[in-house]
Amino acid sequence: MYRNYLKRMIEFIVAFISFFLFSPLFLIVFCCLTVANSGKPFFYQVRPGLNGKLFRIVKFKTMNDKTDQSGNLLPDKERLTKIGEFVRKTSLDEMPQLINVLKGDMSLIGPRPLLPEYLKLYNIEQRKRHLVKPGITGWAQVNGRNTISWSEKFKYDVWYVENLSFFLDLKIIFLTIKKVIVSEGINTAGQATTQVFNGEN
DSSP states (O other): IIIIIIHHHHHHHHHHHHHHHHHHHHHHHHHHHHTTTTTTTTEEEEEEEEOOEEEEEEOOOOOOOOOOOTOOOOHHHBBOOOOHHHHHHGGGGTHHHHHHHHHTTTTSSOOOOOGGGGGOOOOOOOGGGGGSOOEEEETGGGGGGGGHHHHHHHHHHHHHHHHOOHHHHHHHHHHHHHHHTOOOOOTTOOOSOOOOOSSSO
């Protein structure tokens, strides 16, 4: 009952209320990033959702588009702006994904949506992470986020899919709030963003 019906209804209501309550903060971040990123406050990217169906995710843009002399983008760490670093550290970059939740592309809680090119790299067990909608936060995020290996992340994702419940979602919400407050596991050690998944188990 919860997995198939109540989860969507509850998360829609929570996302709607959250978007309304945090709209002043949303506007402040929007304005700051508009200035920092030359009029581009949002980052859009295609990601796989439920059953691998592609959708367009929206986040606040934390990195600029500076390139080297050959026209190639500079490394992520060099493109991360000061305001972007703060927005990412406080997880405010995830806020626009409430729009994805309201649209039905995402859940508040579920495995994080990764890159489409990873779909062909998953083994049979790892593919189970797409049996539910991806989430803004999830079981892997509250158990290490970007500081754990891909193998560990996928194990946490599949465990969540197999044990999804109202009380587990509630636990993840409270643990997420704790993680955001203490800014744990934002980046992989020495990296501005998480490392690329290459198909290793």
